[in-house]
Amino acid sequence: MTHSDNSPSPFENDAAEESMAEFEVTAKLRRGAIYWTVLAIIQAGVFGLIVAHAVSDARRQSNRMPSIFLEGGIAVGRIIPDADGATIDGQVISLRRYAQSHTLTALLFFSRSCAPSCERELESLAAACRDAGEKRLGALVIAPSESEAPTGHLPSGMLTIIDSTGRIEHAFRVAQHPHTVVINDMGIVQLVRRGLREESGESTLRKTLLSVTGPRGGKDGQAEQPAAPESDSDRHHGR
Secondary structure, eight states: OOOOOOSOOHHHHHHHHHHHHHHHHHHHHHHHHHHHHHHHHHHHHHHHHHHHHHHHHHHHHHHHSOOSEETTEEOTTSBOOOOEEEETTSOEEEHHHHHTTSSEEEEEEOOGGGTTHHHHHHHHHHHHHHHHOTTTEEEEEEESSGGGSOOSOOOTTEEEEEOTTOHHHHHTTOOSSSEEEEEETTSBEEEEEESOOOOOSSOHHHHHHHHHHOSTTOBTTBOOOOOOOOOHHHHHTTO
């Protein structure tokens, strides 16, 4: 009589164990992949919320804070943009640093094609610079090209900047020439004059500038008073 043994062989046991081990490893890998995928989705969602909150907060802050620009130009009482430009001879000048050396600084956006208005504004500014002196009043004439820059000799304290790219004009929102911006030594806008002006008699620009700076030789914005003539009595006593 033949006895039939239905128990698995050692080889079958080993194969079953290997299959089970592979299944467990695959399951662990799948669970790990699912875990990291879910974690990445959560992190992306959190990051998105943070960015959205930051953008929203920045917009709220920008709405609260006054802009340095107003429609049609830069606002009086605001600090000018931190711009710089090159003179005709290649010297690079920072507008703010230049202003620190003067009581007032006038920035005249100028082009020869806007004559005679630009020429009148330039003459008025040049006269104010001569009257006030370089320390009290500085001036930068900003032209779009050398061909549009003023010709002739400018008074001491007046320099010409060539804004060939239009970057400075864009920063100041210049719409037409002449356009004059007057700033103090901290770069804060004191006066803005836009467009064409028809003025008679002494220039309003010159009078306004000198009312702050005072004429050359004055003190604290006041003209220096001439000394009284020496009397015979003073000469006799050696006074």
